[in-house]
Amino acid sequence: MNSEHYRNEVIKRQVDIARLEVQRTKLAYQAAEAEQKRLALISNSSRAATPSAVAAAQKEATRYSLLHAKINAEAAKLASKIARSHSEYKNASKNLNTALTQERYNHIQSERNRLTHEIFLSPYTYDEVVYTSSQHDDNLLSTTEKNNKKNYPHPPHQGSFHIITGVNGTGKSRYLRSLIRRGIADDFCQRIICLSGTAYDRFPLQGDADTPKIDYLYFGNKAKGNILSEKAPFRLLANYILGEGCNGISGELAGNVLEEIGFSRKIGLRFSRTAYKQGLRKYNARASELDIIVDLSSTLEQTYETKDRLLSISNGEASLLDLAFHKNGEELTLANLSSGERLYLLTTLALCFCVRDGTLILFDEPENSLHPHWQAKIIQDMVTIIGKMADECTTVIATHSPLIVSSAPNDISLICNLPSEEPWIKSELYGRNTDTVLSEQFGLNSPRSLSVAMLIQECLSTLMDANENPAPFIKAADTLLNQNIKLDQDDPLFSTMSRIHELRERYS
Structure with missing residues (x-):
């Protein structure tokens, strides 16, 4: 398969991870909300005037306790999916690097063969x-x-x-x-x-x-x-x-x-x-x-x-x-x-x-x-x-x-x-x-390296809470942008990097 296939696979995995992270954030919010309501009901039951009101409050608190446990179980399953998606993302990134290396090698070999062919067509001897x-x-x-x-x-x-x-x-x-x-x-x-x-x-x-x-x-x-x-x-x-x-x-x-x-x-x-x-x-x-x-x-x-x-x-x-x-x-x-x-x-x-x-x-x-x-x-x-x-x-x-x-x-x-x-x-x-x-040694950071991919993922993760707390996103974006990665406009990552740069300026 060519590099374009693996590049699409990498982007797909990045989207999957971002989507799952959003779901995990929502579940964490729901779990916290259920726990907050349970604690409020327990507090209310202690101040209730009648036994029936106490029983009703305790029953409702028990329901929110079970809901909290259910949400946490779903969050645990989601964490497992996120870990699996990260593993798939790493494999896709590795496949992409291998494909790019092979394409560069094939291009070099093609050019070398072309030049060699021209040499052998020259008027000089084969030696x-x-x-x-x-x-x-x-x-x-x-x-x-x-x-x-x-x-x-x-x-x-x-x-x-x-x-x-x-x-x-x-x-x-x-x-x-x-x-x-x-x-x-x-x-x-x-x-x-x-x-x-x-x-x-x-x-x-x-x-x-x-x-x-x-x-x-x-x-x-x-x-x-x-x-x-x-x-x-x-x-x-x-x-x-x-x-x-x-x-x-x-x-x-x-x-x-x-x-x-x-x-x-x-x-x-x-x-x-x-x-x-x-x-x-x-x-x-x-x-x-x-x-x-x-x-x-x-x-x-x-x-x-x-x-x-x-x-x-x-x-x-x-x-x-x-x-x-x-x-x-x-x-x-x-x-x-x-x-x-x-x-x-x-x-x-x-x-x-x-x-x-x-x-x-x-x-x-x-x-x-x-x-x-x-x-x-x-x-x-x-x-x-x-x-x-x-x-x-x-x-x-x-x-x-x-x-x-x-x-x-x-x-x-x-x-x-x-x-x-x-x-x-x-x-x-x-x-x-x-x-x-x-x-x-060479002072060259590859945009497809694992370290750069993790920095991009860190920017995407912290971006979800940037309106309330922009500091983590600003720190992640600065770390990524300081790598001085050069991309052509045709590179699929070009728009992502440009958007991160724009958002960094907005939150500064």
């Missing part, structure tokens, strides 16, 4: 498409690095997990880039791993970073010559799967991650052969030979075949053509994977095969292309992988996603919201719901 002017990027980055005062001034805490948030343009990506220079200059790390969920990250390309003393690994989609390449980061990853990854627990750990998201533990690495034409080296993109099957069921070990393939790659005699994954009995190459699957696999495999002690991990916008469930899971997987692969590893993530923020464990996580001059603070948002994170 590489033009992105932006590298000269413009270089000039912009050079200016940014010369003016570090615009970046967040506080370095990350070595060995901790950091989340950095902030509206667009506050310098999150620039801060991540500045950490590369800082890590080199301060001997902060021995290896830097850059991960990216966006094509507009500010990381240097592989081979362009001036890092003579440390390893620099860029797992983004940008490549030389103003192109975007889906395969470039996987080519880099293949070197580590066949090299460093053949030692330790990397293989089994990577296999666990693949299995958890529905993939087989076996990966196929397909290489192309080198051909020479008029003295120029070219790779045969149609060749599907020189395959290697990597079984991630246990610890990997170096073999003659993997050593020979690494040597061929380093000598320029072979190049990774494609990777083959298996899901539900079907072989999926890189081109067949969804953008979310590709990002998730690249991220987790890069961490499994490349993290070691003293690694600095920088991740820009991990939430892109990921379903909300995977947004939460990718952070959990990162924490698990890093914890098993290294004793000390520093991670910094820039994100706009409340699910990313709430998935980082409090005991290892620090957080900052840009712009800020304040140092990193300990995160207390692990496991909190999205509305809470949006409010506390």
Whole structure:
């Protein structure tokens, strides 16, 4: 069902609750009136002159006593209905939030698919498409690095997990880039791993970073010559799967991650052969030979075949053509994977095969292309992988996603919201719901959150007695209006909020 259905359901429940509250108020008035009459009759009977008058007054008092009890019983049943209506209202609100989240996700996916379709219809190859002017990027980055005062001034805490948030343009990506220079200059790390969920990250390309003393690994989609390449980061990853990854627990750990998201533990690495034409080296993109099957069921070990393939790659005699994954009995190459699957696999495999002690991990916008469930899971997987692969590893993530923020464990996580001059603070948002994170970390109050719905209900409840006692309504309305909730005129809540604002002005 769409969000409009659930929105109508929420409004219906609000009306039901308000109607039942009115009925409960009327019953309370009737009960009080019956009790008042009973007490008056008892008082009159004590002053009656004749026994018959006393008996008549006592009989009438008994009738009002029974009426009072009957009204209270009806009020108790009504209270049960109100409680049930509140429960139904909460469920309707939850369904509405879920529907809105799904509609936003579907819209984003639709736009992404449309843009992807346009990209594949462009005159470039399926692997590489033009992105932006590298000269413009270089000039912009050079200016940014010369003016570090615009970046967040506080370095990350070595060995901790950091989340950095902030509206667009506050310098999150620039801060991540500045950490590369800082890590080199301060001997902060021995290896830097850059991960990216966006094509507009500010990381240097592989081979362009001036890092003579440390390893620099860029797992983004940008490549030389103003192109975007889906395969470039996987080519880099293949070197580590066949090299460093053949030692330790990397293989089994990577296999666990693949299995958890529905993939087989076996990966196929397909290489192309080198051909020479008029003295120029070219790779045969149609060749599907020189395959290697990597079984991630246990610890990997170096073999003659993997050593020979690494040597061929380093000598320029072979190049990774494609990777083959298996899901539900079907072989999926890189081109067949969804953008979310590709990002998730690249991220987790890069961490499994490349993290070691003293690694600095920088991740820009991990939430892109990921379903909300995977947004939460990718952070959990990162924490698990890093914890098993290294004793000390520093991670910094820039994100706009409340699910990313709430998935980082409090005991290892620090957080900052840009712009800020304040140092990193300990995160207390692990496991909190999205509305809470949006409010506390992003400064955004959702009009469909439970807290806002309760404030609206409080305004409606106190409004019934506002003529006699306006103070409770004024207090409830001020609390609601101070949330600074922004609504479009087409929003069903717009008229409700406007009316509350008008009534607040009237009773002031």
